[in-house]
Amino acid sequence: MLNLVFRGLATGSIYSLTAMGIVLVLSTTNVMNFAQGDMGMFLAFIAFALIMRNFPYPIAIISVVVIGLILGTLLERGLMSKVRKTSHLGMIIVTLALTMILEGLAGYFFGTTPLLFPPLLKGPPIQFAGVILDRQDLVSLAISGIVVLILFIILYRTKIGIASRSLAEDEYGARLLGIPIKSIYTFIWAASFGLAGLAGVMVAPKLSLEPSFMIVIQLKAFIAAVLGGMSSVVGAVVGGLILGVLENFIAYYIPQIKDSFSLILVVVVLLLLPEGLFGRRQARRA
Amino acid sequence: MLKIEDLHVSYGPIEALHGISIELEAPEVISILGSNGAGKTTLLKTISGILTPTKGVITLDGVVLNGMEPSKIVKLGVVHVPEGRHIFPNLTVKDNLILGGYFGNATQNRENMEFVLHTFPVLKERLNMKAGMLSGGELQMLALGRGLMGNPKLLLLDEPSLGLAPIITSEIFKTVKKLTKEKGFGVLLVEQNARKALDISDRGYVLVNGRIELSGKSEELKENPEVQKLYLGGKNVKSGI
Amino acid sequence: MKKITPIILLIIALFIPVFLRERPSLIYYINLSMIYAISAQGLNLLMGIAGQISLGHAAFMAIGGYTSAILVMSFHLPFIIALIGGILVACAFGVIIGFPALRLKGFYLAIATLALGNVVTDIIKRLKITGGDYGLRNIPPPSLFGFELQNNLSQFYLVLGCLLLVIFVTRNFIKSKSGMALQAMRDSETGARAVGINISNYKLLAFIVASAFAGLGGVLYAHSVTYLHPTNFGLGFSIDLLAITIIGGIGTLWGVVLGSFLWVLVRNLMGTGLEVLTGVLFGVILILVVLFLPRGLSEIFFRISNRFKSKEVQEK
Numbered sequence: 147m148l149n150l151v152f153r154g155l156a157t158g159s160i161y162s163l164t165a166m167g168i169v170l171v172l173s174t175t176n177v178m179n180f181a182q183g184d185m186g187m188f189l190a191f192i193a194f195a196l197i198m199r200n201f202p203y204p205i206a207i208i209s210v211v212v213i214g215l216i217l218g219t220l221l222e223r224g225l226m227s228k229v230r231k232t233s234h235l236g237m238i239i240v241t242l243a244l245t246m247i248l249e250g251l252a253g254y255f256f257g258t259t260p261l262l263f264p265p266l267l268k269g270p271p272i273q274f275a276g277v278i279l280d281r282q283d284l285v286s287l288a289i290s291g292i293v294v295l296i297l298f299i300i301l302y303r304t305k306i307g308i309a310s311r312s313l314a315e316d317e318y319g320a321r322l323l324g325i326p327i328k329s330i331y332t333f334i335w336a337a338s339f340g341l342a343g344l345a346g347v348m349v350a351p352k353l354s355l356e357p358s359f360m361i362v363i364q365l366k367a368f369i370a371a372v373l374g375g376m377s378s379v380v381g382a383v384v385g386g387l388i389l390g391v392l393e394n395f396i397a398y399y400i401p402q403i404k405d406s407f408s409l410i411l412v413v414v415v416l417l418l419l420p421e422g423l424f425g426r427r428q429a430r431r432a
Numbered sequence: 433m434l435k436i437e438d439l440h441v442s443y444g445p446i447e448a449l450h451g452i453s454i455e456l457e458a459p460e461v462i463s464i465l466g467s468n469g470a471g472k473t474t475l476l477k478t479i480s481g482i483l484t485p486t487k488g489v490i491t492l493d494g495v496v497l498n499g500m501e502p503s504k505i506v507k508l509g510v511v512h513v514p515e516g517r518h519i520f521p522n523l524t525v526k527d528n529l530i531l532g533g534y535f536g537n538a539t540q541n542r543e544n545m546e547f548v549l550h551t552f553p554v555l556k557e558r559l560n561m562k563a564g565m566l567s568g569g570e571l572q573m574l575a576l577g578r579g580l581m582g583n584p585k586l587l588l589l590d591e592p593s594l595g596l597a598p599i600i601t602s603e604i605f606k607t608v609k610k611l612t613k614e615k616g617f618g619v620l621l622v623e624q625n626a627r628k629a630l631d632i633s634d635r636g637y638v639l640v641n642g643r644i645e646l647s648g649k650s651e652e653l654k655e656n657p658e659v660q661k662l663y664l665g666g667k668n669v670k671s672g673i
Numbered sequence: 674m675k676k677i678t679p680i681i682l683l684i685i686a687l688f689i690p691v692f693l694r695e696r697p698s699l700i701y702y703i704n705l706s707m708i709y710a711i712s713a714q715g716l717n718l719l720m721g722i723a724g725q726i727s728l729g730h731a732a733f734m735a736i737g738g739y740t741s742a743i744l745v746m747s748f749h750l751p752f753i754i755a756l757i758g759g760i761l762v763a764c765a766f767g768v769i770i771g772f773p774a775l776r777l778k779g780f781y782l783a784i785a786t787l788a789l790g791n792v793v794t795d796i797i798k799r800l801k802i803t804g805g806d807y808g809l810r811n812i813p814p815p816s817l818f819g820f821e822l823q824n825n826l827s828q829f830y831l832v833l834g835c836l837l838l839v840i841f842v843t844r845n846f847i848k849s850k851s852g853m854a855l856q857a858m859r860d861s862e863t864g865a866r867a868v869g870i871n872i873s874n875y876k877l878l879a880f881i882v883a884s885a886f887a888g889l890g891g892v893l894y895a896h897s898v899t900y901l902h903p904t905n906f907g908l909g910f911s912i913d914l915l916a917i918t919i920i921g922g923i924g925t926l927w928g929v930v931l932g933s934f935l936w937v938l939v940r941n942l943m944g945t946g947l948e949v950l951t952g953v954l955f956g957v958i959l960i961l962v963v964l965f966l967p968r969g970l971s972e973i974f975f976r977i978s979n980r981f982k983s984k985e986v987q988e989k
Contacts, residue, residue: 178780180912229963235726236963239919242912243959250952258949305534308527312520319518322480323531323582324506361908365791368784376780406795409788416785417773 149277150394156283158390159290160352163345164360164367165374165382166297167338173314173377174334177226177237181244183364185339186346187357188248189214191256193347194263194355203266210343218339222332230331252357260354266347286348293344294383297337301379306333314377369412433458433618434479434586439488441471441478448474450642451488458585458618461609463629463650465663466639472622473515475639476588479620480512481505492586507535509585515594515622517575521564525555528563528574532581541581548577551607569600576604580611586618593625601625605632626663630654638663686833690826700825702937704897707832709933711839712890713917715883718843720915721924722852723879724859725774726783729790730887730914735906736793737763737888738895739803742812745896747802752816756892763888764881766793771880775873790911797903808902815896828897835893836930839886844926846882851875916955920962922969931970 164182171179189210196206221244229236267281301307309325310333321327346360353359366389367382374385389408397404434456441449449471456462464472477483479490481502490497497505506512511532520528529548533541549556552573558566563574572592579587589608593601609632612619623629630636630650638646638659646656653659693699716730741759744750750758770789777785797803804810815822815831822828846852854875895901913936921932935958940951966972 172780176780178783225960225964232963232967236967239915239963240960242915243956243963245912246916246952246956246959250950250954250956253949254947254953302527305530308523308530309534311527312523312531315520315522316518318482319514319520320531321482321502322506322512322514322518323534323578324503325531325534326503365787365908368787372781372784405798406792409792409795412788413773413785413792416777416781 148275150398151391152277152279153283154391154394155387156279156287156390157394158370158387159287160345160349160363160386161366161370161389162290162383162386163286163293163341163348164363165370165386166293166379167341167345168364168367169371169374169376169379169382170297170338170341171334172371173379174310175226175237175331176234177241179241179338180238180364181241181248182338182342183345183360183367184245184248185214185217185342186344186349186363187360188252188346189339189343190263190346190350190355190360191252193343194261194350195256197264207344207347210347211340214339214341214343215336218336219332221339222335226331226335227328249357256355256357258357260356260359263350263355265351282351286352289344289348290383293341294380297379300337306330310334366408369408372412372415433493434620435489435491436479437489439475439478439490440486441474441483442486447486448642449478449485452639452642452644454620454637454644456586456618456620459612459616460635461612461619461621461633463621463623463626463633463636464639465623465626465629465636465653465659467662468624470639471642472639473590474642476512476514476590476620476622479505479588480510482512506582509583509617510588511579511582511584511586512588513575513579513590513592515590517571519563519566519571519574519578522562524560525563525566525574526559528578529555529581532578534582536581536583540583544581544583548580551580551611552577568595569597569604572596572600572604576608580615584615584617586620589619589621589623591622591624593623593628601628605629608632626659627654683837687830690829694826697825700829701897702941703934704825704828704832705894706933706937707836707930708890708893708897709914709917709936710930711832711836711893712887713914713921713929713933714839714843715886715890716914717918717921717923717925717929718846718886719879719883720918722847722859723855723876725876725879726779726786727883728783728787728908728911728915729770729793730786730883731906731908731910732790732793733763733766733884733887734891734894734910735797735901735903736766736884737891738901739797739809739891740888741892742809742895742901743802745813746809752813752896756815756889759892759895760885760888763884763891767881767884768877770884771877774880775876787908787911790906790908794903794907797906803903804901806903808900809895810900812895812899812901814899815893825897832893832897835889839889840926840930842882847926851878855879913955916959920955920959920969922966922971925968925971928969928971931974935970 164186167182168179171177171182192213193206193210196209197203225240226237229240265282266285269281271278271280272284301311309320310330312320312325313327313330317327349360349363367386370386370389371382372385373388374381374383392411393404393408396407434454436452436454439449439452440447452475454462464475466472474483478485479497481497481500481504485498488498492508492510495508497508497510520531529545530541533544536544554570555573555577558570563571566574576592592604592608596604605628608619621629621633630653633650635648636650636653637644638653646653646659654664689703690700712730712734715733716727719725719727737759740762741755744755744758745752770786773785774782798806815828817831822831858872858875917932917936918929920935921930922928936955939954962969968975
């Protein structure tokens with residue numbers, strides 16, 4: 147029982163990492179970023195290539211996060227800032243195009259045969275109080291925790307973070323205050339692709355590394371975002387964890403519906419509780 | 433200080449302002465009167481850089497403002513407190529104030545914050561509340577306070593009395609007048625409640641269909657029969673909306 | 674002039690197979706392009722006219738294709754009945770999905786259609802009659818009035834006929850009262866509501882017509898490719914259909930045809946070993962279209978034909 151909960155939390159933490167990136171972009175720019183998962187996939191391949199060349203694990207992780215930050219900056223500066231002027235749908239289409247490009251490039255450079263990504267911590271599963279957990283699960287739980295904390299501090303305690311949240315609420319109001327909207331958008335895309343790198347490296351050891359391995363995770367992350375109400379990063383994390391735990395329980399007790407469970411859940415939630423599972427209403431617009 | 437010359441502004445093919453000239457010398461309070469759709473808000477939006485004029489020049493201390501990014505204009509000290517306030521409801525009162533001082537350095541912001549909380553003590557009590565929970569009057573104080581955080585040379589106030597009880601409106605207007613004297617900035621006040629606006633302003637302009645029909649000292653405007661009929665509603669006006 | 678052009682194009686189209694007699698595989702690709710165009714036209718109608726996004730459009734193709742294949746293979750019904758059956762079942766699912774979609778917008782609608790599309794392929798994977806994970810093989814070719822349309826050539830005319838029908842229906846739909854109402858709604862929902870347009874009915878109608886087109890495309894796909902597998906109709910294919918629509922020109926009548934031909938061309942002309950780069954190329958084209966051709970490839974044709982027209986005027 148407790149075991150199911152913990153395994154669920156571990157799975158959920160993986161959903162959360164991707165969901166945070168999606169919500170970060172969605173809540174500030176109103177763009178549904180389909181490339182979040184595939185950016186993680188692509189960066190995981192780069193991390194894999196570095197590790198195979200005997201770079202230490204931490205260096206590989208830091209490198210891909212930095213590459214993610216750079217790619218995010220380039221995307222906003224080079225593409226999104228231009229498309230934003232013409233059409234909103236255009237920005238979403240660009241993220242779809244990115245998935246095609248990233249999957250194609252990954253397939254071309256690294257092949258489509260699944261690769262085995264070495265776990266961050268080797269060794270037998272850890273046991274405590276009747277709970278058995280893979281070391282990798284502990285790592286992803288810990289990293290998710292740290293990331294949430296860092297993101298929380300940035301979003302709630304720094305000027306640029308507060309400005310990002312204001313942009314999500316009222317872009318006109320933010321413009322009148324002179325908040326440099328372009329820099330904020332760049333910050334958002336960079337941060338979300340940095341997160342994508344982290345997510346990719348966390349997921350890869352649990353699944354096998356291939357160009358399409360993040361698609362399922364991304365779908366689950368979307369669902370986690372919906373469960374969390376789609377407006378706050380914290381909500382996304384909680385949504386991810388809840389989804390992970392629910393899925394583990396369903397897989398254990400009603401394995402017949404485990405594939406479709408999350409999909410049906412999200413449709414039901416969308417229809418009955420469009421504000422997310424916590425249903426906490428947003429403060430009214432002033 | 434602020435000089436607007438022959439300003440034309442269009443929305444697509446439709447021209448909203450047909451050649452407007454206004455001057456303001458701080459610490460002066462100027463009211464812009466006019467009915468709905470006269471172009472008052474358009475004027476303020478153009479000064480703060482949200483809209484670009486098709487013709488004409490806006491200068492602040494000799495610096496040309498039109499064509500500048502809104503963020504640059506704010507840095508120069510033109511702060512726009514918009515109609516409907518545009519407070520961020522899910523951010524705390526404190527975060528809203530912090531954003532008002534986005535460009536200031538830490539010391540400056542700390543001093544400004546103290547000043548704002550001293551001027552509007554009620555905000556101090558609500559500092560960590562979500563701004564969406566505030567009452568209408570408190571929201572307007574927050575909007576003003578947020579504007580003050582930006583070290584304004586010129587404050588653009590759009591309909592500050594909107595949705596407020598008459599007593600609160602009077603209080604806020606009194607504060608504005610007092611702040612102008614204390615801090616020495618200029619105020620361009622757009623207001624439906626013409627009587628209250630003229631009470632605190634030094635001069636006024638009457639805007640009709642995108643043109644200035646009348647201008648002059650506030651006392652003179654108050655006595656003008658046309659203004660009385662159209663905007664003051666005769667002698668016995670109920671203030672507030 | 675305006676009336677003659679389509680007729681000339683139609684005559685050329687009718688003779689294409691005659692020129693390509695020696696290259697039946699080319700005709701197969703042409704057929705495939707037209708089938709994609711038929712399906713994508715549904716999405717075009719939904720997105721371009723009604724302003725609703727769908728990320729599960731391929732699932733409706735699957736529904737149409739599987740229904741028809743099963744009706745022919747397991748129930749031994751004639752193809753024409755199976756065709757109609759496939760379309761009707763797809764429509765029925767369109768209603769089922771359309772109803773919840775009426776309450777959702779933007780991101781929420783995208784997620785809901787994405788999820789429902791996945792549910793459909795999951796169900797197909799689990800059922801016995803659909804061949805489950807194994808897929809359906811050896812689906813018989815279409816037959817009409819007792820003639821079996823065995824080869825690509827004969828199928829060409831069937832598919833072309835269906836495509837023209839779909840375009841004709843779309844054209845009339847755009848000009849009809851419902852089409853006008855939907856376009857009004859796309860541009861301003863509150864505005865449309867204010868003048869008393871009942872949005873829900875029209876949205877639902879758009880979903881049903883879009884599902885019917887996808888269903889028809891699916892039926893033709895099943896019987897000309899002769900093989901169905903649930904994973905072929907997942908998110909990837911839905912995104913491809915969306916890309917076809919955007920690249921061709923969203924909201925235009927013929928754009929999807931251009932988009933489909935380009936897609937099949939890119940996919941099959943890449944050299945061996947470079948197939949994986951198809952996505953890269955298509956993705957880049959998609960971005961270029963978003964940046965420079967908001968009305969898609971059909972914009973190029975508009976510009977060319979406008980140039981011709983202005984020349985004609987000058988010559989006169």
